[in-house]
Every structure is written in structure tokens, then in C-alpha cells.
Amino acid sequence: MSADGRPVLQVADLEVHYGLRRRRRRVLHGVSLSVARGETVGVIGETGSGKSTFARAVLGLVRASGGRILIDGEDVSRYSARQWRALRRRGVVQYVFQDPLRSLDPDLPIEESLIEPLLVQGVGRKEAVERGRAYLARVRLDSELFGRLPGELSGGQRQRVAVARVLVTEPALIILDEPVSALDSANRVGILEILKELRDAGVALIFISHDLGSVAGVADRIAVLYQGEFVEVGDARAVISNPRHPYARLLVGSAPTLRSAAASRAERDALRALLHA
Amino acid sequence: MTRTRSDGTATATVPAARPADPPAGQPPAVPSPAVPSPAVPSPAVAPTTADPQSAAAPPAAQAPALTVRGVRIRDEVNDREIVHGVSFELRPGRAVGIVGESGSGKTLTCRAILGILPAHFAVSAGSIEIAGRDIAGLTTPQWTDLRGSTISAVFQDPASYLNPSLKVGVQIAEVIQVKSGLRRRAARRRALELLTAVHLRDPELVYDQYTFELSGGMLQRVLIATAIAADPQVLIADEATTALDVTVQAEILDLLADLRERNGLALVVVSHDLAVVAQVCDEVLVMREGEVVEHGPTADVLYHPRHEYTRLLIAEHEQYGLDRYLADSDSTTDPDPDPDPEADPHAGIGPVAGEQRKELDDVR
Ligand SMILES: Nc1ncnc2c1ncn2[C@@H]1O[C@H](COP(=O)(O)OP(=O)(O)OP(=O)(O)O)[C@@H](O)[C@H]1O
Ligand SMILES: Nc1ncnc2c1ncn2[C@@H]1O[C@H](COP(=O)(O)OP(=O)(O)OP(=O)(O)O)[C@@H](O)[C@H]1O
Numbered sequence: 074m075s076a077d078g079r080p081v082l083q084v085a086d087l088e089v090h091y092g093l094r095r096r097r098r099r100v101l102h103g104v105s106l107s108v109a110r111g112e113t114v115g116v117i118g119e120t121g122s123g124k125s126t127f128a129r130a131v132l133g134l135v136r137a138s139g140g141r142i143l144i145d146g147e148d149v150s151r152y153s154a155r156q157w158r159a160l161r162r163r164g165v166v167q168y169v170f171q172d173p174l175r176s177l178d179p180d181l182p183i184e185e186s187l188i189e190p191l192l193v194q195g196v197g198r199k200e201a202v203e204r205g206r207a208y209l210a211r212v213r214l215d216s217e218l219f220g221r222l223p224g225e226l227s228g229g230q231r232q233r234v235a236v237a238r239v240l241v242t243e244p245a246l247i248i249l250d251e252p253v254s255a256l257d258s259a260n261r262v263g264i265l266e267i268l269k270e271l272r273d274a275g276v277a278l279i280f281i282s283h284d285l286g287s288v289a290g291v292a293d294r295i296a297v298l299y300q301g302e303f304v305e306v307g308d309a310r311a312v313i314s315n316p317r318h319p320y321a322r323l324l325v326g327s328a329p330t331l332r333s334a335a336a337s338r339a340e341r342d343a344l345r346a347l348l349h350a
Numbered sequence: 351m352t353r354t355r356s357d358g359t360a361t362a363t364v365p366a367a368r369p370a371d372p373p374a375g376q377p378p379a380v381p382s383p384a385v386p387s388p389a390v391p392s393p394a395v396a397p398t399t400a401d402p403q404s405a406a407a408p409p410a411a412q413a414p415a416l417t418v419r420g421v422r423i424r425d426e427v428n429d430r431e432i433v434h435g436v437s438f439e440l441r442p443g444r445a446v447g448i449v450g451e452s453g454s455g456k457t458l459t460c461r462a463i464l465g466i467l468p469a470h471f472a473v474s475a476g477s478i479e480i481a482g483r484d485i486a487g488l489t490t491p492q493w494t495d496l497r498g499s500t501i502s503a504v505f506q507d508p509a510s511y512l513n514p515s516l517k518v519g520v521q522i523a524e525v526i527q528v529k530s531g532l533r534r535r536a537a538r539r540r541a542l543e544l545l546t547a548v549h550l551r552d553p554e555l556v557y558d559q560y561t562f563e564l565s566g567g568m569l570q571r572v573l574i575a576t577a578i579a580a581d582p583q584v585l586i587a588d589e590a591t592t593a594l595d596v597t598v599q600a601e602i603l604d605l606l607a608d609l610r611e612r613n614g615l616a617l618v619v620v621s622h623d624l625a626v627v628a629q630v631c632d633e634v635l636v637m638r639e640g641e642v643v644e645h646g647p648t649a650d651v652l653y654h655p656r657h658e659y660t661r662l663l664i665a666e667h668e669q670y671g672l673d674r675y676l677a678d679s680d681s682t683t684d685p686d687p688d689p690d691p692e693a694d695p696h697a698g699i700g701p702v703a704g705e706q707r708k709e710l711d712d713v714r
């Protein structure tokens with residue numbers, strides 16, 4: 074792999090809670106992960122297990138209640154809200170939200186949405202427009218859509234805009250939360266190929282997805298999140314073709330493919346029994 | 351692992367999803383009384399056209415639950431036709447899949463069926479019948495009556511269909527009260543039943559949460575619960591399981607299979623996941639640039655595709671398909687779908703763009 078070993082992100086023993094007092098609940102527990110330059114880590118797991126929460130914690134969008142987060146060697150765990158904002162504005166870390174509508178300003182034509190982070194960085198308008206358009210083309214968005222509002226696009230068009238938007242600033246670490254869930258297979262291949270190119274260019278990527286085939290295809294390593302803990306972390310191919318933890322086995326076994334039927338109800342129940350044993 | 355290889359025809363001829371093992375100790379699959387659907391946004395842009403006299407035939411036992419005939423959709427502001435004629439017929443208990451290119455008009459077609467096209471869009475030709483009723487010229491109260499109890503939907507962007515400032519449980523219960531006249535306590539109980547049926551781990555907790563407190567997959571299941579609350583005859587599922595992990599997705603597909611069997615629910619499934627479509631649907635429409643390029647039984651379309659675009663879609667699906675990595679799958683060396691020796695490779699309705707054809711060649 075092209076990873077050169079220097080971690081862009083180091084997370085150790087991360088804890089996250091939501092809610093106050095009686096409603097306070099732990100969502101992430103003892104989560105550790107590091108991602109090197111040029112490495113792609115896939116995060117798969119149960120819905121509601123805390124994948125998006127993990128991403129938000131790494132961006133300072135939710136506050137960790139324990140553990141450490143290092144970005145490019147710098148401990149950001151105790152950052153104030155203002156320091157986090159400054160860090161995000163520098164564009165070192167970028168996040169593609171699971172809901173593409175949240176990544177995009179509903180009142181801004183998408184081309185404007187794309188160049189905005191560049192203008193913030195001090196890039197001149199003309200160059201920003203050029204770069205913005207280049208990335209929209211790269212995600213295969215038809216140029217006649219550039220002037221539209223996000224609400225006037227189809228689901229997959231929006232998702233591609235959201236991906237293009239994080240690419241323009243050329244960040245060192247990109248977290249993508251379900252970036253291909255709304256895409257037809259041709260566009261999915263297109264985005265996945267871009268991710269591979271980014272990895273080869275030295276970008277560190279965290280790729281959160283329920284699409285196990287996509288994750289297996291682009292990730293170097295895979296981490297399986299279950300009820301707020303990483304229950305298995307390992308070589309991508311190994312985790313998919315030979316999962317060890319009972320939850321990972323249930324997950325991989327439940328995926329339907331074009332060529333083989335997924336586990337039946339009875340088979341899933343048997344795997345689940347193992348999990349609770 | 352417990353994985354049975356199924357080449358095309360084998361799986362595809364068993365479209366009624368998985369075998370119905372009695373789910374020991376599973377939550378009750380589905381509650382019963384009738385209630386309504388997601389708060390459908392934006393008022394109906396009443397579809398035009400179609401001769402109104404066709405609302406005649408009373409729904410016989412196997413009369414179609416949904417008939418779509420030559421529907422075309424226009425963007426009136428930009429004076430463009432976006433959807434160039436979609437036709438299918440859906441009988442009770444059956445499922446039709448719509449797959450295809452992003453932006454090809456799948457969601458607009460679904461919205462046309464529900465009478466909720468965005469402003470400036472209109473059905474410019476063709477007709478739609480829901481349970482034997484032509485929807486052209488339905489009044490707003492008639493639509494309100496129909497949505498939820500006869501036809502309902504789960505759309506791609508779940509967050510847009512719920513009120514962010516109300517607890518999700520309260521929203522479901524409200525809908526139940528309005529549609530079925532249940533009292534508050536009963537409506538709450540029923541809402542909790544529905545949240546259990548969609549396999550939310552802690553229904554009581556979710557009931558009291560706001561949309562921003564729910565994960566993508568939890569939100570999606572709240573919408574599914576709402577959509578099936580009133581026992582609709584037709585459910586439109588537009589990428590309705592994409593935010594779910596495959597384990598929960600399997601549970602939801604089982605639930606829908608039960609509803610088809612037990613209540614004769616008819617399904618329209620829009621999905622980019624061809625494996626889901628192969629598992630669930632009896633027939634498939636393949637759309638590209640507003641055109642239906644291929645339409646037929648699932649087994650034919652997905653395992654013996656005739657149109658170039660369908661082949662491209664399948665080839666690209668398999669390029670990142672799970673089959674490549676499954677340890678005990680014997681198909682890893684041959685990621686291409688079984689070519690049908692009889693099929694004429696050029697029998698498609700229209701050509702694929704040059705660039706895509708090249709990609710298709712590259713994959714082969
Ligand atoms: N703002 C919040 N306040 C309270 N609870 C929250 C909040 N955001 C998320 N949660 C809860 O935290 C848990 C983890 O949510 P998260 O969105 O991280 O899951 P996820 O793994 O991304 O799931 P999915 O695959 O469905 O997107 C869920 O139980 C959710 O209800
Ligand atoms: N509100 C709108 N205003 C203007 N154009 C729109 C609007 N909604 C959709 N469109 C356009 O209509 C075309 C069809 O959109 P539709 O949402 O039906 O696509 P789709 O097949 O569902 O795609 P996807 O798979 O990406 O969800 C697209 O080109 C889209 O940009």
C-alpha cells in the first residue's frame with residue numbers, strides 16, 4: 074500500500090455521550106483508530122452504532138467525553154469551539170455528511186457552494202470558479218446543473234456535489250459518510266475511482282458505508298463498529314472474506330448479492346444467538 | 351458461511367424473497383388497523399391529461415393496485431420533457447423495481463404517482479390509476495384520503511419528511527389518530543408497535559427523540575413505520591433501505607415480504623442495489639435519461655440483459671460487488687453475469703454513449 078506510516082489521524086480511547094442527566098447515554102466507548110497518509114480505512118457496522126458520531130467527533134462537531142484525538146500530530150481533544158472552527162476552516166479535515174442536503178446551503182446555487190470554501194481560503198474568484206467546475210466535472214455532473222439549487226437536483230446528483238465540495242480544498246484527511254449510497258453503479262464506480270486516486274496522492278480517507286462491496290474494493294483496512302465499539306479491525310479483504318467477530322459474520326452473511334442469496338431468517342437468528350451467547 | 355450460490359435463474363425465479371421460516375421470538379411483524387402515511391410535502395400539482403372515463407371498472411379480486419400508462423413528465427419552466435413515457439402494471443402482492451442512472455427520472459416518476467411533483471413539473475401525457483381510480487382530477491381532499499391508506503411512500507431523503515421540532519413518536523401517533531380515529535393512548539401504543547416492527551432497538555426511547563437525535567438508518571425506519579401504518583395497498587420505496595446496514599435491511603425486506611403475502615401489499619422499489627431488486631422484485635424497469643430502456647421479468651432483465659445500458663449497469667455493479675470477496679463463493683474469478691448465448695447484444699432500444707461503451711468494454 075501507499076501508506077507512508079505517518080498518521081494523519083490518531084484516535085485513542087474515544088468516548089462520546091449524548092444527552093444530559095437522565096437522558097445521558099454513551100454512544101462511543103474505547104474507540105481507537107489511526108489513519109496514515111495514503112491510507113483508506115473503511116468503517117462498517119450496525120445502523121445507530123455510532124459511525125456518524127465518530128466522524129462528528131473527529132471534526133469537533135460533537136465533544137468527546139474522553140480519550141484523545143490527534144490530527145497531524147497535534148492534540149485537538151481540548152480545543153475550544155473557536156479553535157475547532159479555525160481548524161475546519163483551514164480545510165485540513167473535511168467531512169461529507171451522510172445527508173447531502175446538510176453539506177450544502179439550500180439557498181446557494183451549487184457552483185457557489187463549491188467555490189465558497191476556496192474564497193474563504195483566499196483563492197481568487199476566477200481561479201475558484203475554475204477549480205470548482207473542474208471538480209464538478211470530475212464527479213460527472215452535467216454542466217447545465219451548475220446553477221441549480223440543491224433542492225432541484227436528484228438524490229445522486231446532490232451526493233456527487235457534496236463529494237466534489239470537500240475535494241476542492243485538497244484536504245489531508247477526508248471522512249466520507251455514505252458517499253455512494255444514492256448512486257447508480259456507474260457513478261459509484263466513478264466516485265470510488267476518485268477515492269483511490271486521492272489515496273494514491275497521499276490523502277488519508279475514512280470511508281463509512283453500508284455497501285460492503287464498495288468498502289472492500291477501496292479500503293486498506295476495515296473497522297467494524299457494533300454498539301459503540303470497534304469489535305474487529307483488520308485487513309479489508311480478510312474482514313470481508315473471513316470475518317471473525319460474530320457481529321461481523323452476521324453482517325457479511327446478511328448482504329445479498331446478485332449471485333448468492335443472503336442468509337435466511339433462520340440462519341441470521343442462529344448467528345444472532347452466537348452474538349448474544 | 352451460510353451462503354447458497356444461485357446463478358441467475360435460480361434466485362430470480364423465486365422473487366417472493368426469503369423462505370418464511372417462522373421467526374421464533376421475533377417481534378410481531380406487522381400491526382393491523384388502518385392509519386396514514388408520511389406527511390407528504392408540497393401540495394399536489396394535479397397531473398393533467400388522460401381520458402377521465404377510465405375510472406369505470408370496479409377493482410376485481412386481482413385488479414391492478416397501480417397502473418401507469420405512458421406517463422411523461424415535463425419541466426414547464428425550462429420547457430423540457432424529463433420522463434419520456436413510463437408504463438407498468440402492478441397487481442396486489444407483486445413488486446416492480448425501477449433501476450437506472452442517477453437523474454433519469456425515477457424519483458419524479460414516483461412523485462407523479464403520488465401527485466406530489468415539484469412546482470413547475472407536470473404529467474404531460476399518459477395516465478395513472480391507483481386501485482382502479484384515475485388520479486387525474488382528484489381533489490385535494492380525495493388525495494388526502496388516498497395517501498397513506500391506499501398508497502404511501504418512503505423517499506430518499508428521510509429528514510425532509512419529518513418535522514424537526516416535534517418528537518418522532520408524536521408525529522407518528524398524530525398521523526394514526528387522524529387516519530384511524532384512535533384515541534391518544536391507543537395511537538401511542540400502535541406507534542410503538544410499528545417502531546418495534548421495523549426493528550428499532552429501543553422503541554420507547556426513539557418515540558421520544560427528535561429527528562436530529564436519530565441516525566440515518568433510524569430515521570429511515572421511522573419513515574417506513576409511518577408509511578405502513580395504515581396498511582396501504584401500494585408502497586413506493588424510493589431508496590428506502592440505503593441507510594440501513596445489511597442485517598437490518600434483511601429484516602425490513604422480510605417485513606415487506608410478510609406484508610405482501612399477508613395483506614397483498616404491492617411494492618414499487620427504486621434502488622441502486624441490484625441485489626436487493628433481484629431479491630424482491632418480480633419485474634424490473636431500467637431507466638436512462640428519462641427513457642425506459644428495458645422492462646421485463648427480473649430473471650430476464652438482471653440475468654440475461656438485452657440492452658447495452660443494462661449490461662453496463664450490471665457489469666459496473668459487479669465491479670465493486672461483494673461476490674468478489676466472499677471466501678466460499680466460487681464465482682470470484684468470473685465477475686461478469688452469465689451471458690445469454692441467445693441474446694442479441696445489439697437488441698437494445700438505443701445506443702450507449704461512446705464513453706460508456708468504452709467503459710463497458712474495459713470491464714469485460
Ligand atoms: N444529537 C444527538 N442527540 C442524542 N442522541 C444522538 C444524537 N445523534 C445521534 N444520537 C444517537 O447516537 C447513536 C449513534 O448515532 P450515529 O448517527 O452515530 O449512528 P450511525 O452508526 O451513523 O448510524 P447509521 O448507519 O444509521 O447512519 C444513535 O443511537 C442515535 O440515536
Ligand atoms: N425540483 C426540481 N427542480 C428542477 N429539476 C429537478 C427537480 N427535481 C429533479 N430535477 C431534475 O429532474 C431529473 C430527474 O430527477 P429524479 O430525481 O427523478 O432522478 P432519479 O432518477 O431519482 O435520480 P437519483 O438516482 O440520482 O435519485 C434530474 O435531472 C434532476 O436534476
Ligand SMILES: [Mg+2]
Binds near residue numbers: 124125126171565566
Ligand atoms: Mg450515520
Ligand SMILES: [Mg+2]
Binds near residue numbers: 457458
Ligand atoms: Mg431519486
